Amino acid sequence: MGRNILVLGGGFGGLSTVRELQKYAAPDDKITLIDRSDTQVQGLSLLWLLRGWRTLDDVQFVPTKDALGRAEQVVADVEHLDLANKHVRTSEGVFDYDALVLGLGAELNISGVPGLEEALDAGVAAHYYTAEAAVDAHAKLKSVASGKVVFLVTRIPYKCPAAPYEGAMLASDLLTETGVRDNVSVEVYTPEPQPMPVAGPVVGQGVVQMLESQKIGFNPGHIVERVDAEAREVVFEGGECVSFDLLVFIPPHQAPAPVKKAELSPAGWVPVDAHTLKTMVEGVWALGDVASITLTNGKPLPKAAVFAKGQAEAIAQGVARQFGYEAPEPHFNGEGHCYLELGGHLAAKGAGNFYHPDGAKIEMTEPSEELHRAKEREEQEWMAQWTTGTNAG
Numbered sequence: 001m002g003r004n005i006l007v008l009g010g011g012f013g014g015l016s017t018v019r020e021l022q023k024y025a026a027p028d029d030k031i032t033l034i035d036r037s038d039t040q041v042q043g044l045s046l047l048w049l050l051r052g053w054r055t056l057d058d059v060q061f062v063p064t065k066d067a068l069g070r071a072e073q074v075v076a077d078v079e080h081l082d083l084a085n086k087h088v089r090t091s092e093g094v095f096d097y098d099a100l101v102l103g104l105g106a107e108l109n110i111s112g113v114p115g116l117e118e119a120l121d122a123g124v125a126a127h128y129y130t131a132e133a134a135v136d137a138h139a140k141l142k143s144v145a146s147g148k149v150v151f152l153v154t155r156i157p158y159k160c161p162a163a164p165y166e167g168a169m170l171a172s173d174l175l176t177e178t179g180v181r182d183n184v185s186v187e188v189y190t191p192e193p194q195p196m197p198v199a200g201p202v203v204g205q206g207v208v209q210m211l212e213s214q215k216i217g218f219n220p221g222h223i224v225e226r227v228d229a230e231a232r233e234v235v236f237e238g239g240e241c242v243s244f245d246l247l248v249f250i251p252p253h254q255a256p257a258p259v260k261k262a263e264l265s266p267a268g269w270v271p272v273d274a275h276t277l278k279t280m281v282e283g284v285w286a287l288g289d290v291a292s293i294t295l296t297n298g299k300p301l302p303k304a305a306v307f308a309k310g311q312a313e314a315i316a317q318g319v320a321r322q323f324g325y326e327a328p329e330p331h332f333n334g335e336g337h338c339y340l341e342l343g344g345h346l347a348a349k350g351a352g353n354f355y356h357p358d359g360a361k362i363e364m365t366e367p368s369e370e371l372h373r374a375k376e377r378e379e380q381e382w383m384a385q386w387t388t389g390t391n392a393g
Contacts, residue, residue: 002028003323006088006095007071008078009103010035012042013288013308015063015386017101018071020316024327031071034090038062038075040386041131043160043305044379047341049134051170052142056131063386078104081262083281099319102270102279102286104256106159106303112252113154115227122229125247128167129159140246141171146183147245149175152234153190154224155252159289159303161196162350164188164250165207166341171248172214173343187217189234189242194220196338196350198299199362203350206364210342253303259290267292274301274355276330277315285318287311297359306336307354339375340364347372 005021007014010033018033025031045059063073076092087096108129110117119125126141128134141149151168168188175181188211194204195211195218211218223237227247234242254260255268264270269292270279277285288308293301301307310332320327334355340348349371352362365371 002026002030003098004096005029005031005099005101005319006097007031007033007101007103008035008088009105009288009290010038010040010063010073011103011105011288011308012305012382013105013312014101014103015040016309016312017103017287017315018068019385020312021319022069022071024316024320024325025070026323026325029323032074032095033068033071034074034076034078034088034095036075036077038073042379042382044339044375046128046131046134047163047166047170049131050128050137050141050167051174051341051343052138056135059131061383061387064388067386067388078256078258081258083262083284086283098283099322100284101315101319102259102284102290103288103308104259104290106253106289107256108251109254110251112254113224113227115229116154116249116251119227119229119247124229124232124244125227125249127249127251128163129251137248138174141174141248142178144175144178144184144246145180148185148187148243149246149248150234150242150244151186151188152224152247152249153188153192154249156191157300157303158250158253160338161198161302161304162207162338162340164190165195165211167248168211168216169214169342172216176343185217186215187219187242189219189222189224189236191223192220196302198295198297198302198354198360199350199352199364200360203362203364206348207340210340210348210367214343253289255290265292274334275314275332276318277311277332278318283322285315287315295354295360296357299360301334301354302338304336304338306338307332307334310335339371340367341372341375342367345369345372347375349374 048054076090080089126137195207260268270286314330314332317330337351346367
C-alpha cells in the first residue's frame with residue numbers, strides 16, 4: 001500500500017525535494033506539494049529587480065504538470081500541524097501523511113520593528129524581499145536625486161546573508177546610472193559585527209573593502225529600536241539617531257505561524273540534524289529557511305537557497321530508507337556558495353564548506369563579469385527545469 005508524502009512549501013527547498021523524492025519513492029506512493037501560491041520567484045532574482053535588470057514577468061514562473069512529474073500540487077494555506085496524529089490542516093482540507101517535509105521558509109514580520117510599517121506606508125522606506133517590493137524599491141531609488149539612502153538590517157537571522165551589501169552596491173550602481181551618485185550618500189547599518197559573519201573575518205573584510213571602493217559606509221553593531229517615519233530617522237539602542245531620505249531595509253524574519261504553533265523550538269525555527277535534516281519528531285524533516293542548524297563554531301547555518309538542493313537530496317534518501325526502500329545513506333555535507341553582486345554586471349563568489357570542524361571555510365573569488373553570467377545561468381537553468389518539464393523524475 002502506498003504512502004503519503006507531504007511537502008509543505010513550493011519554494012527552492014520544496015521543489016527540490018519533490019524532484020529528489022521521485023528518484024526513490026515507490027510508484028504507488030503519493031507525493032503532495034502544498035503552497036499558498038502556484039507562482040514562484042527565485043530569491044536571487046530579487047536583487048536584479050531592485051537594480052532594474054529584470055521585470056516581474058522575467059522572474060515569476062508556475063511549475064508545469066510535466067515538470068512536477070508524479071507530484072500533485074495543491075494551492076492552499078497551511079493552518080495547523082498535528083504532528084501527534086500525522087495530519088496537516090489547510091484551507092483546502094486535511095491531509096494525512098506518512099512522511100512530512102517542512103519547507104515553508106521564513107515569513108517577513110515588518111511590524112516587528114516599531115515605526116517600520118508606517119515608514120513603508122508613508123513611502124519613505126522600501127525593501128526587496130518580495131518581487132513586488134523589489135520593483136517598488138527600484139522605483140523609489142530611481143527617483144532619488146540627492147540626500148542619504150540608508151540600508152538597514154533590522155534583525156537577525158535573515159535570508160541571504162549577502163543581500164544587504166549587494167543591495168547597497170546595486171543601489172550605488174543605479175544612482176551612478178541616473179547621474180546623481182555624487183549627490184547621494186549610501187550607508188549600511190547592521191547589528192552584525194561584520195558582513196556575512198559566518199564566513200569568517202577575511203571574507204567580511206573583503207566585503208567591507210568592496211563597499212568602501214564604492215564610497216558606501218559600513219556601520220556594524222547597530223541594533224534598531226524604532227523608526228520615526230515623520231522625522232525620517234532610525235533610532236538605535238543606546239539613543240543614536242540616523243537620518244535618511246530613503247530607508248531600504250531587510251525586514252525582520254520569523255518562522256511561519258503554523259510552525260511556531262507546533263512548538264518545535266522556542267524561537268519557532270525547526271532544529272534538525274545537520275546531515276539528515278531529520279527533526280526531533282519521527283517522520284518529519286525540515287529544510288531551507290525554516291530549518292535551524294548550529295555549526296561547530298556555534299553560529300547558525302545561513303538561510304540561503306543554495307543549501308536546499310543538497311538538503312533535499314538527503315531528505316529524499318532519508319524518507320526512502322524509512323519506508324524500507326533502497327537509497328544511499330543520507331548525508332548533507334554543508335557545501336555551498338553565494339554570489340555577491342557589485343553592480344556593473346560584476347559579481348564575486350564565496351564558496352566552501354560550512355561544516356568544517358574548525359568553522360566555515362569559505363574563500364571569496366575576485367569579482368568578474370563571468371561570475372555574473374554564471375549566476376544568470378543558474379537563474380535560467382532553475383526556471384527552465386520547472387517550465388519545460390525536464391525536471392520530472
